[in-house]
Amino acid sequence: MTGLTVRAEALQKRFHDRDLGTVTAVDGLTLEIRSGELTALVGPDGAGKTTLIRMIAGLLRPDAGALQVLGIDVIRDPQAVQDRISYMPQKFGLYEDLSVQENLVLYADLHAVPLAERQQRFARMLQMTDLAAFTARPAGKLSGGMKQKLGLACTLVRSPDLLLLDEPSVGVDPLSRRELWKIIQQLVDEDHLSVIISTAYLDEAARCAQVFVMNEGRLLDQGPPATLRQKASGLTFTATPPAGQPARQLQARLIDAPDLIIDAVPQGDNVHFIQQPGADLADLLGGAAVQPRPEELEDAFMILLRGESEGQPISTPPTQPAPAMPARRGDGPVIVVRDLVRKFGDFTAVASTSFDVARGEVFGLLGPNGAGKTTTFRMLCGLLPATSGQLEVAGLNLRHARAQARARIGYVAQKFSLYGNLTVRENLQFFGGAYGLAGRDLRDRIAAMTRQFDLEPAAKSGLLPAGYKQRLAMATGLLHGPEILFLDEPTSGIDPLARRAFWRTITALAQTGVTIIITTHFMEEAEYCDRIAIQDAGEMLAIGTPREVREKAGPEGAKDMNSAFIAIVEAARARRAGQVAA
Amino acid sequence: MSAGGFSRRRLVALVRKETRQMLRDRSNLVVGLLLPLVLVLLFGYGLSFDVRNGRIAVVMEDSSAATSSIVAGLAGSDYLDPIWTNSMVEAEGMIRVGRADAILRVPPDFTRDVVSGGAQLQLILNGVDSNTAQSIESYATGAIQMALAHIADRQGSAAPSGVTVVQRVWFNEANTSTWFLVPGLIVLVMTLIGAFLTSLLIAREWERGTLEALFVTPMRPLELVLAKLAPYLVIGAIDLVMCLIAARYLFGVPMRGSLWIITLSSMLYLLVSLALGLVISGVTRNQFAASQMALLASFMPAMMLSGFVFDLRNVPPVIQMVSQILPATHFMGLIKTLFMAGDYWPQILRANAILALYAVLLIYLSWRMLAKRLD
Known part of the structure; x- marks a missing residue:
């Protein structure tokens, strides 16, 4: 139990990119990871966490340095290491067209788990992950959180000497995250499993025995959370x-x-x-x-x-807020939703939902995976027609005036959906044109946007750092001076630093009078919103200011938004289960 | 614990996984089983280089027993469809608007010249479609020669020209292109499975990130390669049986070589084609690029450059050299000989040796390409 699972010395890994030249992902890293413990790797995007984990798994060959895993030189004999460890990559590594059971059997066969041992192991894994009822279901038909638990179960079909988890909680809601951690914690406590986990959540790192803080390929600090x-x-x-x-x-x-x-x-x-x-x-x-x-x-x-980043401000605050173009005032709500329903076949994605959003508000939509957030969002943007109910955006009924309504809203998709091989200016010109801007108007707006978001017009969009890509996406969404900006999980998979910068921009935008509707998985981000709504299974469970929602959750949820969210969703689920039973 | 080598149990597990995935993806079965069937029927029935009812405009500037028997000879042919016209001008007009493929002109003094020897007939062909023109030329000359022989016979003299050419086409006696196309179709179908099905396999695993998880298991790369080939070999074998049955019973193509040599050579080529698909898949790591590349690198050349449609002896030397690089060319030559001529051992051995070499090389490459590394 004592001893080291990983020992790295002056480890170095460079990548060659045709556009960016040579990128040093891991730069002279020296560290020792103890066995039988839970170890976290934290750091912003591009810190080298994934590269390090892949080198430990023998998937990448270091350019320099020494790396021993379980006492084996992984550079010389990666297979010997791969025979003894388990690894869950960011995409889980599941075969979506195979069923839950078939995925488990495949990995059990590959790891040569004896048949006698197998039944007991599967039973334990299925019970831990709550997947016992779904063994015949294809992995592709599971929800995001279930997929992730199955991915974990597949890596644990036998007890590995070391478990590597690469950002297992990206894009997963707080409930699923909590269940995942319960499983990991149990394995460490009962089996003294050695686990290395990379994460963007500091509250997850705080549960680990050792934390390694990385930045730009180097180790900034290490130690138990209490010391750090x-x-x-x-x-x-x-x-x-x-x-x-x-x-x-x-x-x-x-x-x-x-x-x-x-x-x-x-x-x-x-x-x-x-x-x-x-x-x-x-x-x-x-x-x-x-x-x-x-x-x-x-x-x-x-x-x-x-x-x-000594002395640099976290974000460049908007120096010159571009004026919110059309001064269509007239107070009263900018979004009115009444009894909104959306069905897909006999599945109800959104059930009878009503709410208003006032002008200039920052409105957050929260909910676990599959709660109906995205469906609600798409209906508000006019991308998806409602099955029934009333939907008014910027004073226009979406049933009749979808095109006019769309001209008054901006939309920033979850994925970077701009043209990577065009420059910043070319992208803005194209999208401006698509919104009907031309000539002097377009030039002025582009100038205002590049100034507001501190963008270099001649830079190639695809090569911008992640944070700047997002700014460009927002600049594009705001180009035509919309009254409402929709952002779909803009902070998913982004490190805390970049998230601060992002929210600084949002705060500044709200001050210019733009209404902002946003979805997020990070519950603490709900605190930036004026009002939030929590959805689950298509139902609106709570709506109000962050404080009102926390209070609604009762004493259990009052301390922070994460626990409030879990309390509210669980109470609703228990109520539904009770109804079904009765 | 480091077992060091190949494990049959892991191979079986991987084969089972690949088979399940193949069977569950309906598009695989459509491309693997339905498309070959459509191709066989399409090429067998629809595509034909034969000319039937070639329209020939006849201009009669002389009228006698001799000329009418010539014209009767034309009308009696299955392949020709004579159209009577009154003048050369009218006939030329027809050829120009495409209502006739050829003109046969019988000059005014034809009957007199037949008697004195040195008679001439004018045959004008529309050369826009040279294949059709050539066919019509040979049908027309054949029909005319027959008619002339009849005339000579009736007059009791020897044939007007001293030599009578007896034409005979070897192997494809019926001279139907179905006989020529259907064996080649086996090549095309085997190529299709490799190009369209296996080329996606490794790329899909790269894209979905499953390969990364698979790498960090005791699995050996060769096990994965073999497991990916196995289910598609079965699909290919089904297609082969389908092609052979269609060739024999639907189109009546002769099968002069032995069935087992045809089968073994076809399976060997199938293996080459599947392994090529895997290599393409491993190089591109992207399903879209893989399918594009497979189309360009294996299916199109197999169609255009292997001798499937165009006779390789008629192409420029450079193209000939390129075609010799293609495994499809060697198999194409072999399978046509096997069907039409029979077992010709020097060719069987040579072509199969080349195919075996390709199979080993490509499997080795796809194995190296899965060397459990992401960089």
Whole structure:
């Protein structure tokens, strides 16, 4: 049990890209990972987490350095390592056209699990993952969370000497995430399994015995979460803005002062922030009440990362907010939804949903995988007709005036859906043209957008860093001056730093009067919203300000949005199960 | 624990997996079983280079017993369909608008010249479609010569020209292109399965990320290669049986070589074709690119350059050299000989040796390509 599972020395891995030249993904990494423990790799995008895991799995050959896994030189004999470890890649590695049982049997055969042992092992895995009722179902027909649990079960058809999990919780809702962690925790406690997991969630890393913080291919720090946390000791506070002032506004002000503030996020009606050591915050806080709060792993992580980009602001705040083009005021809601229903065959994706969104609001749609968020979203954008119900967007009925309504909304898809081989300017010109902008108007809008989002017009879109790609996508969605901007899971798979920058942009946009509708898996991001709605199984479970929703969840959910979400969804599911039973 | 080598149990598990995947994807079965059937029927019945009812405009500028017996000879042919016209101008007009494929002109002093010897007939062919023109030329000259022989016979003299040419076509005596096309179709169908089905297999696993998970198991690359080939060999064998039955009973193509040599050679070519598909799949790692490349690198050349349609002796030397690189060319030559002529051992041995070499090379390449590395 003692001893090392992984031992890396001066490990180096470079990739050659025709456009970007040579990229160093892992740069002189030296680390030792102990066996029988849960170890987390955390770091922003491009930190080298996946590359490191793939090298450990023997899938990539390092350019320099030494790497021993389970005492074997993995560079010389990758197969010997692969015979003893299990690995779940980001895409799970399931055969979608094979059933749950067939996937399990395939991996059991490949790992030569004896038939006698197999039945017992399968039974345990199926029970742990709650998949026992679905053994005959093709993997492709499972929900995202179930797929992920099956992926994990397939890697665990026998007890490996080392389990590698590459970002298993990307794009998975909090409920599924919690179930996944329950399984992992159980395996570590009962079987003393060695697990290495890479993750973008710091709360997940906080459950691990050891945490390695990586950035740009190098190791920033390592240690148990409790030790790492101490970096933020004495620097973490909660600020309560004066009555009537939204927390988001105070948060924006704080995060725009990088000399004084390391990080700030809205939390409930307050703002959690980390100050620079010895900073004088009296002016900046301007009357907000401040109280110290216990430091968390995420605080230490932010301090480490901000130390890397010394003094630079987290995001370039919009210097010159482009005017919200059409000044069609007239108060009253900008989106009206009444008894909205959408059925696919006899499956009800959205059941009788009603809500309003006021002008200039940031409105968040939350829900587990398959809750009906995407369907609701597509109906609001006019991409999908409703089965029944009333739907008004920007004062226009979507049933009759879909085209006019579409001219007043902007849409940013989950995937980067711009042309990668065109420049920023060419993409903007094309989409501007598609919206009917031309000549001087188009030039002016492009100039305003590139200025607002700090984009270089001549840069090739496909080569932009992830954060800038997203800015370009938003610039494209805002080009025609829409009243409403729709964003579909814009922060999925993005690290905390990039997420801060993204939300800073959103906050600034909301100030210019644009209404924003957004879906997200990160519950703490709900705190940036004015109001949120929680959906599950097509039903609207809760709607209101983040605080109202948390209060609705009862004492269990009141502490943060993540637990509130879980409490609300579970209560609704229990109610439904009760109805079915009765 | 590091077993070091090949495991039959893993192979069986992988073969089972590939078979299930193949059977569950309906498009596989459509391309693998239905498309070959359609091709066989289409090529067997629909595509034919034979000319029937070639329209020939006849201009009679002389009228006698001799000329009418010539014309009767034309009308008696299955392959020709004479149209009577009044003048050369009218006939030329017909050829121009495409209502006639040829003109036969009987000049005014034809009867007199037949008696004195040195009679002439004018045959004008529309050369736009040279294949048709050639066929009509030979049918027409054949019919005219027959008629002339009849005239000579009736006059009690020897044939007007001293030599009588007896034409005979070897092997394809019926001279029907079905006989010539159907054996070639086996090549095409075997190529199709490799090009369209196996070329997607590895690419799909790259795209879906399943290969990455599979790599980090005790599985050996060769096991995966063999497992991917196995179910498609079965599909190919079914197609082969289908082609052979159609050739024999539907189209009456002779099968002069031994059945088992035809079968073994076809299966060997199938293996080459499947392995080529796997190599393409492994190089591109992308289903769309793989299917495009397979089309360009295996199916099209097999159709155009293997001698399926065009006789390779008539193409420029460069193209000939290219065609010799294609495994399809060697198999095409072999299968046609086997069907039409019989077992000709030097060719059987040579072609199969070349195919075996390709099979080994391509399987080796696809094995290397799955060397369990992502970079």
